Amino acid sequence: MSVEKYLKPNVIHQIKRLDLRAQFVVKGFLHGLHASPFHGYSVQFAEHRKYTPGDEPRTIDWQVYAKTDKYYVKKFEAETTIQGYLMMDLSESMDYTYRQDLTKFDYAVCLAAALSYLMVSQQDPVGLVTFSDRIRASLSPKSKRAQLNNILSLLAKARPTGKTKFRESVNQLAGMLRHKSLIMVFSDLLLEQTEEIEALYRLSHSGHDVILFHVLDEAEVNFPFSGTCLFQDLESDLNLNTNADQARADYLRAVNEYREDLAKRCRQNRIDYVPLDTSVQFDKALTEYLLTRRTRT
Numbered sequence: 001m002s003v004e005k006y007l008k009p010n011v012i013h014q015i016k017r018l019d020l021r022a023q024f025v026v027k028g029f030l031h032g033l034h035a036s037p038f039h040g041y042s043v044q045f046a047e048h049r050k051y052t053p054g055d056e057p058r059t060i061d062w063q064v065y066a067k068t069d070k071y072y073v074k075k076f077e078a079e080t081t082i083q084g085y086l087m088m089d090l091s092e093s094m095d096y097t098y099r100q101d102l103t104k105f106d107y108a109v110c111l112a113a114a115l116s117y118l119m120v121s122q123q124d125p126v127g128l129v130t131f132s133d134r135i136r137a138s139l140s141p142k143s144k145r146a147q148l149n150n151i152l153s154l155l156a157k158a159r160p161t162g163k164t165k166f167r168e169s170v171n172q173l174a175g176m177l178r179h180k181s182l183i184m185v186f187s188d189l190l191l192e193q194t195e196e197i198e199a200l201y202r203l204s205h206s207g208h209d210v211i212l213f214h215v216l217d218e219a220e221v222n223f224p225f226s227g228t229c230l231f232q233d234l235e236s237d238l239n240l241n242t243n244a245d246q247a248r249a250d251y252l253r254a255v256n257e258y259r260e261d262l263a264k265r266c267r268q269n270r271i272d273y274v275p276l277d278t279s280v281q282f283d284k285a286l287t288e289y290l291l292t293r294r295t296r297t
Helices: 003-007 018-033 062-068 104-121 145-157 166-176 192-207 219-222 246-266 283-292
Strands: 047-050 074-077 084-089 127-130 137-144 182-187 209-216 228-232 241-243 274-276
Touching: 018 137, 018 145, 018 283, 062 192, 062 283, 074 104, 084 104, 084 166, 084 219, 104 127, 104 145, 104 283, 127 145, 127 166, 137 145, 137 166, 145 241, 166 182, 166 192, 182 192, 192 246, 209 219, 209 246, 209 283, 219 246, 219 274, 241 246, 246 274, 274 283
Parallel strands: 084 127, 084 182, 182 209, 209 274
Antiparallel strands: 047 074, 127 137, 228 241
């Protein structure tokens, strides 16, 4: 089997151990980098930064643009160590899948595990925070090899339960931060009030780098349902019985508008927004991580 196949969620599902899942995802990803803009991974990643007016157009990395739909300029300077936090949503809505092999939570955990593997491999300190209505567990950032085992152990034991209180959890994390950090958030963002996400904007304006991995189930994005269906909110007792065929157009319009609005507001607040669903290969998220690494002074 080609190593690149381990970037596919339906394949990684067959691997039960989280440490092996992380390794296979990263190895598949690095295999794909050999002919990509990220030269010399064994030494360091090539640095990319966002294109700004005045940059030479010839320095734009068009291969990265084709993958991310964003303009980045190639640089090859050494990078300093970056401190990262993985922030994992444990609310009950994450424990959903319609026909994919991985739930939203499983998918997000695989990504977080792979990113942990990458950061520790680069000797970058990485920590973990899990949350639902509040922060459930936390690990301070460290770069030692043992930290990877600590993170994977905590992720493997975590289970989605309870409601989301996004703002309170992000504010709790903000109070824990002592240094400028890279905050990587994994959530479906099914929030009662969309204003709750403004807590992330405050993190960004405080000087932290933020990547928001917005993880939805493939069915939540494409709405493959038909006929009369009963829909249940996993975080409440709300049930909705409706004709899926009649609701499809309005539903898809609402989901697309929500994601577009999130993307716009994140851009305005210097946050990297990465829309994902559980059918998307993992390399999209890993590429976004590499592109968001910034030189620290």
